[in-house]
Amino acid sequence: MKISDLKRRKLLQYGFMSLGTFFGNTLLPSPVKAATMSLSLAARGKLLSPDHNGVRLPAGFTSRIVAHSGEKLFDYTWHAAPDGGATFASRDGGWIYVSNCELENQAGGVGALRFNAQGELVNAYSILSQTDRNCAGGHTPWQTWLSCEETDKGQVWECDPFGHKPAQAKKSLGLFRHEAIAVDTRNKQLYLTEDKPEGRFYRYTAHSFDTAGNPNLDDGVLEVAEVIDDGTGAIRWHALTDPSAANMPTRKQVPRSTAFDGGEGIWYHQNFIYFATKGDDCVWAFDIQKQRLSILYSAASSLSPVLTGVDNITGNAAGELLVAEDGGSMQIVVLSGDNVLPLLQVIGHDRSEIAGPALSPDGSRLYFSSQRGKTGNSADGVTFEITGPF
Template structure:
């Protein structure tokens, strides 16, 4: 069991932006370090599902829909490999879900689209959009982004869109004979999908945000600055300062975080939890290199390396991002970044938690903070996977179990009214709406 083998946080819903994330996690580690039990009752024992899909506590119910292979309202089959997802308020009390599909050119399923709506004719990834009624019935579903590569995570924006991130830097120059994953265009970009798009959007790569192994983004609602993680062992932590906040296509400035007094810091080990460090930012001159060298340029200029940066979330002026295999025991780290008060202040960085303990939780991936404060974590480990809750007292509890297979949970988010949790099983690809006696 590993406390964080993949991403710890993902900004997967609009509710995250208004909640301080630190409280339940700080309480969790306070309990752990104090020798207290980190396990609590939660909502009670999980009940076996007669349908063999999703075990939940007594009093909770679900509806399953938008399964891989089912025919969507646009006449095409639902693509596979459901992944990151966000929920937005729709008209007439509906909820709009924008959902990633982590598909490569060699995948068995694809986001179907006409050639003029695909970024890359050989790409199979992208997003689908789902309209869910107040009764939790699927009203409409359709493709909204196509022709991209391994759309794993991303993040929602304050202006009502989903930023879908490509977790690949494949190029036509890297093609090899007989390789099913060959491409016809450069990859490694972010793409924006407005929540209220009624069909396929024009797949415009947000080149100014950089070409690298993108994982997740989070937006500072005060400034419009976008913070980005990079899923590489020698990845960096970036910020994109847009020329026009809220309109990312206009371009901007890409920078990488540097710790003052510690140029080229390797943050995987050697840092003390709770120590505050001043930071500055170095400008990336070549944001769209043919080779995967954005991080190389940043590091040469003194930027700090973070070991496999993945999920990131914003809460009341603070950003939290995870490093999957950081720490002395490679069990993961969570860092906290606080932006500066003005343009001359680069802000501060703190190692928030580094558990180095593999007995608490297995491989949490996507996460969301509920309206009542509990954090819900999706497991992506070997064997049985759970959705695990962390309450404000720092107690862990099992909320849901994948009763179908050993595939990961992902895409967890809440409807804008907080009454419905939406959740994916990645393979075979199923989306759930879950409701019941949530805490108030």
């Protein structure tokens, strides 16, 4: 079952009823908490003229380029087509930014940039190689990176951002066109998106846990979501009979499951899962406690939408969502309460996409890439760092 126009209108109506009254081009208070004015990224003001790196930012913010595709950084050549990413704290007070490589034919993988406590780049290295179309993924509370292959039989690879342990494929998370993963830290379940026009929304529940209480990603059940057709947005979960998709794609194994038009980024915050679908330019909110799904943002609801080409999602401690645009206006847009406003815009990269947004562990810096740079060629990706009053 795909979300038909009629059903989508019902969900949209339900979304507006549950998230607040629609007013102008913004949504009033919603599960995305409206941060205080002193914290809100959406209150940072208008974007200024492009800086020397071609990035438009609010006053008080600055950009630097930390890597170009093809550039030799220490013993690692920064990869082409940089995509999904995340940051991890290191014991010396620094941090690591990991970035997927979305190349095909076993040319994909994951690269890492290591920064010291002063924010200086001190190392670069590979943590995964010889994989296909590593698109997005998700960080885990146990300090690993789950890198997703966006192919029909794509796997999820659990990677060590510090580069000490070899990456491992996690086939219990299913073989399908993986896009992104978010970990529900309270219930210790994983939620997954699928980048197909008829892609599904999945949940993984472990049967066993390690001594630290972390879920076993090799021992669990993978389920697919059905949006019950009663206008409430209620979700029903169905266990897949064959996550390996040996005989049938996972999205087709449960006829009652609901299709989502091009699943993209996904993020967990305080009992809500947020995810984007590019085919209809929507951002969804799934209330884990109530098991109900609603539309948080829809570009179709505005004559001149601020956010289009929804893609990767990250968030800050205040509960605001930062949504990257694939195309659109090459922006990262903040969804915060009743605000839908750009945080930044990259100029002159019209044939590229914003990918891999991630805040440093202390929330003081933002990393992201322009996947194909100014030329539109995957060999010309650019990875940025933004500093300022986050």
